Structures are given as structure tokens and as C-alpha cells.
Amino acid sequence: MTMPKVLAISGSDVLSGGGFQADLATYSQYGIYGFVAVTSIVTVAENASGFDIFPADIEVFKRQLDSLDDVAFDAIKIGLLPSLEIADLTLRFIQRHQDVSVILDPVLVFKENHDTEISQMTAKLLEFLPFVTVITPNLREAEMLSGMTITTVSDMKVAAKALSGLGSQHTVIKGGSRLDKHFARDLYDDGGLSREFVKPIVARNNNGAGCTFASAIASNIARGKSVLTAVEQSKDFVYQAILNSNEYGVFQHDINT
Numbered sequence: 001m002t003m004p005k006v007l008a009i010s011g012s013d014v015l016s017g018g019g020f021q022a023d024l025a026t027y028s029q030y031g032i033y034g035f036v037a038v039t040s041i042v043t044v045a046e047n048a049s050g051f052d053i054f055p056a057d058i059e060v061f062k063r064q065l066d067s068l069d070d071v072a073f074d075a076i077k078i079g080l081l082p083s084l085e086i087a088d089l090t091l092r093f094i095q096r097h098q099d100v101s102v103i104l105d106p107v108l109v110f111k112e113n114h115d116t117e118i119s120q121m122t123a124k125l126l127e128f129l130p131f132v133t134v135i136t137p138n139l140r141e142a143e144m145l146s147g148m149t150i151t152t153v154s155d156m157k158v159a160a161k162a163l164s165g166l167g168s169q170h171t172v173i174k175g176g177s178r179l180d181k182h183f184a185r186d187l188y189d190d191g192g193l194s195r196e197f198v199k200p201i202v203a204r205n206n207n208g209a210g211c212t213f214a215s216a217i218a219s220n221i222a223r224g225k226s227v228l229t230a231v232e233q234s235k236d237f238v239y240q241a242i243l244n245s246n247e248y249g250v251f252q253h254d255i256n257t
């Protein structure tokens, strides 16, 4: 049997916690053949106070996507889009491939609080929603995309419904420690059904947890699982990944706020 094929449209994380390094590591755990179109290169900033994002040359990025037009992917996972131009080309790519499941991890807010040009990018990401199978914002990203303030699990439910209403077939909002200091609560919504997935918060390096979670969802969907089952299984997968994570690099991370 041939392996399912999943494309990551993602950045490179030089420390390999997140980005396409995390995507490929996850695909390999699921027996998925992983492809990558690189959106950007992320390095530790020279003063070591955070990260610097270097967008891919726009022509090079376009040529990567054009090269992939004839591959029959089983799913496409989208991560860090560092500029509006790169986001636009990505949107046009998924519009050309509407038969493929798309998992959008809207990387607007890093754990390291590196705010990209947030309001314009938020508006651009909203244009993706009608072409997206699952969107996986963290709490702050969900607030930006929905225009709501989220302080409780019931706010999270309303925001998830609002995002599903804007076109995403399935929404998973990843709750942070602002919501609950002890439990990592994620809220799933498909426009009708709403489900909460909860795990204890683990005090370990969770850099790249968002990338790993979205890639696991993409892998499960590519393997034929329903989206709800894919999310449930991926929540377990990322929990195990954090329990076994390496502690290295210069940053300690909180679960997103």
C-alpha cells in the first residue's frame, strides 16, 4: 500500500521545536510521506530575546507551490505565513485544490509573543475559512479571528461557533493557562456539535506543540479518520509528545495565554 501524502506549507524553525521540522517528525510517526513548501526561515534573534522571521523569496515560494500542483495530496497543513503575499499565493493554491482536506494553524501569535503584522494577516486568514476543513487557533488567535474576548470555556464555545459560521468546517480552539491553570482545554466545534478535549498541563517544553497538533490532525485525516476522531487522537498524541519533549534552547515556554 502506498503511504498517504501530506503537504506542509510551513516555516523552518532552526531549533526544530516547531515549523516544518515538527510537521515532518509528526508525519513520520504516522507513516505519512511528507512534502514541504517553505514559507520562511525562523532563527533565534541576535540579541537572543526572541525569534527573527525571514520570509522566503516570493518567486521561489510561488515556484514551490507551482511544482506541487500535480501531486495528489491526502491533506494539506498550513502553518506560519510570514507575509500577505505568501498568504495570498497559499490561498490561491488551496483554491486550486478544493478536493483536498486543509488544516490551517493560523500562526498569528507565537508562544514567544512575536506579533506579526497581526490585523492585516487576521483579515487575510479569514478569507481562507471557506476553503478550510479544520482551523486550530490558540486563544489569542481565536480572539483576533472572531473579534471576541475569550475568558471562559463558554466564551470559547461561542467563538468556535462563530469561526465555524465564517466557513471553517471544523474549529478547534486551544485553550491556554489564562483559562485554566491546571488543564489544557481545547474546544471542538463543527457548526452543530461542540466537544471539549482536556489534558493536564505538563510543565515541560511545549515549543511547537501547535505545529505538532495540527500535523497530527492532518495525518489522521489523511489516514481516513473522521475530523472529530482525528482531533481526539491528536490531542493524546501532542500530550505524549510534550511529556517526552526535549529541554533545550534558550527559551522556557508557557502554554499560550
Ligand SMILES: Nc1ncnc2c1ncn2[C@@H]1O[C@H](COP(=O)(O)OP(=O)(O)O)[C@@H](O)[C@H]1O
Residues within 6 Å of the ligand: 109, 110, 111, 137, 138, 174, 175, 176, 184, 185, 186, 199, 200, 201, 202, 203, 204, 206, 208, 209, 210, 211, 213, 235, 238, 239, 242, 255, 256
Ligand atoms: N504544557 C502543556 N501541557 C499539556 N498540553 C499542552 C501544553 N501546551 C500545549 N498543550 C496542548 O498542545 C496543543 C497545542 O496547543 P498550543 O501549544 O497552545 O498551541 P499554539 O502553539 O498554537 O499556541 C493543544 O492541544 C494544547 O492543549
Ligand SMILES: Cc1ncc(COP(=O)(O)O)c(C=O)c1O
Residues within 6 Å of the ligand: 010, 011, 012, 013, 014, 017, 018, 019, 020, 042, 051, 079, 080, 107, 109, 110, 111, 206, 207, 208, 209, 210, 211, 212
Ligand atoms: C517556523 C515556525 N512555525 C510555527 C511556530 C509556532 O510554534 P508553536 O507551535 O509553538 O506555536 C514556530 C515557533 O517557533 C516556528 O518557528
